[in-house]
Amino acid sequence: MSGRILSIQSHVVQGYVGNKSATFPLQVLGFEVDAINSVQFSNHTGYGSWKGTIMNSTELDDQIKGLRDNDLLKQYSHLLTGYIANESFLRQILEVVKELKLVNPNLVYVCDPVLGDNGKMYVPKELVPIYAKEVVKVADILTPNQYEAELLTGMKIASEEDAVRVIDHFHKEGVKIVVLSSTDLGSDDELISFASIATDGKHEMYRITIPCIRDTFTGTGDLFAALFLAWTSKTDNNVKVSLEKTQASLQAVLKRTMEHAKSVAPSGAKLYPRYLELRLVQSMDIFLSPPEMCKASRIR
C-alpha cells in the first residue's frame, strides 16, 4: 500500500539534497510526493557559491492554506521534514504537524532533526531546545545521526550501551521508531547503525554493521530518511528489514556515485562537490531492489 507524503525540504536546481534527494526515490517506490520547497537554490552550499530564495514562515503558512482551502490536507499518510534554517520556520512546521494530525490522527511524522554532523553544527543553536523539547514529542519516526542524538539528549555515545540509553530516552519522549543513521562506534570503513521500535512499552532494537565509503557526499541523510520512511511503510514497521534495505540502498548509491566521480573527474584532481552529486536518476534498480547485504542483529 502506498501513501502520500507532504515533504517540506530544500530544493536545489542542480544536484541532490533536500527534496531533490528525497522525491525521486520515493516516487520510484510508488509514493505520491507533495513537495513544499522551503528554499530554491541553484546548487547546495558546499559549492562555495549559490544563488536563490528562501521561504519564510508566512509563506509556508500560505502554502498550507492553499492546500487546506481545497480540502487536501487529510490525504497525507506521512509528513517528512529535514533541514530547517531558522526558529520561526521550525515553529511554523510545528503548527503544520499539529494541524495534519488533527485532520488525520494516523499521520506518521518522519523527522530528520538536521543539526549538524562530525562535531559541527550547521543550524542556529536556538533550534536545539525546540527540537529536543517540542519536535521530538510529536515525531513518530526520528532519524538523528550520532552528533544530533548527542545534542538532543545531552548524552555522549561511546559504546553500544550509550546508544541504547539514548534510544530509550527518545522512546520515553514518545517517539515510536528511532534510528541512529550513523555512529563512529565501528572502524573507519564500517558504519554502525541502530534502529528501534517501541510497542506497549517494550523496545525492540537492532544493530547493523555495514562496510561503507566515507567521503564528502551531500544529501545522504535526506536520502536515508526518505528510504527509511518508504521501507517502514512498505513492511508495516519492520525496522530490522527497513534498516537493512535502507543502508544497503544508500551504500550502493554511494558506491555508484564514487565510481562515476572518479570516471569523470580529471585524473588526480580533487573530487569537487560537482562530481560527487548522488547518482539517483541512475539508481532506480537499487531503490526497487536493494542489494542483499549485511543483516541487522537484535540487541534488545
Next chain:
Amino acid sequence: MSGRILSIQSHVVQGYVGNKSATFPLQVLGFEVDAINSVQFSNHTGYGSWKGTIMNSTELVCDPVLGDNGKMYVPKELVPIYAKEVVKVADILTPNQYEAELLTGMKIASEEDAVRVIDHFHKEGVKIVVLSSTDLGSDDELISFASIATDGKHEMYRITIPCIRDTFTGTGDLFAALFLAWTSKTDNNVKVSLEKTQASLQAVLKRTMEHAKSVAPSGAKLYPRYLELRLVQSMDIFLSPPEMCKASRIR
C-alpha cells in the same frame, strides 16, 4: 545516451502540472533534470483556489503555452514575443492547434493548413515542429503532426490516435517532456518519437481516468483533484510505451 535538462516551469505542491508533470517521467527515462521552479503554488489554478509565490523574470521555453480550445490563458502581450523572438531561437516547438494558429495568424482546418503552418515555423528556424493536438479528426480521435527540417527539406508525419477528451491538466507539459526524451533517445527520429509520446500520453490518461472513476463518489462530477495525472504509478508506461498506432509520412 542520456542528457541533462534545464527545465523552467511551474511547481505545484499537490498534483501534476509544469515541472511536477515533466520531471519524474524524464528521470525515469534516465535524464538529469535541473528544475528551476518559476512559481510554487499549493495546487494548479483549475481547482478554483490556490496559494503561493511567483518568481520574477522567467525565460523562454519551447512549449509556447498560450491556451487551448479557443481560450487564451496568458496575457496577450506574450503572443508577439513568442511569435517574433522565441520561435527564432527554439530548436523544438510543441504548440497545440490553438497556439499554432495564434503564433502564425493562420487557421488550421485541413491537413494542408497544418503543413503550411509547420512550414512557416521551419522557415523561422525551428528544426523540429510538433502539433501536439488538432481537432481535424472526429471527437474520439486525436490527429497530431511532427516534422523535422534537414538541409531545407521538411520530413512530416501524421498520426491518428484514439483518445480521451476530458479536463486533464499537465498533459501538454508531459507531452513536451516525453517528446524531448524520445527525440534525444532516438537521435531525432520524429516518427518514432511522435508514436511513443502519444502512446505514453494516452495510456497515462486512460489510467488516470480509470482511477478517477474508482475514487470519485459514484455519479459525482470528476473534480480536478480526481483527475491529477497518475505519473508515479506509470513508470512502466514511460519505460515501455505501449505499441499503438503508427505515424504515416505525409511529406
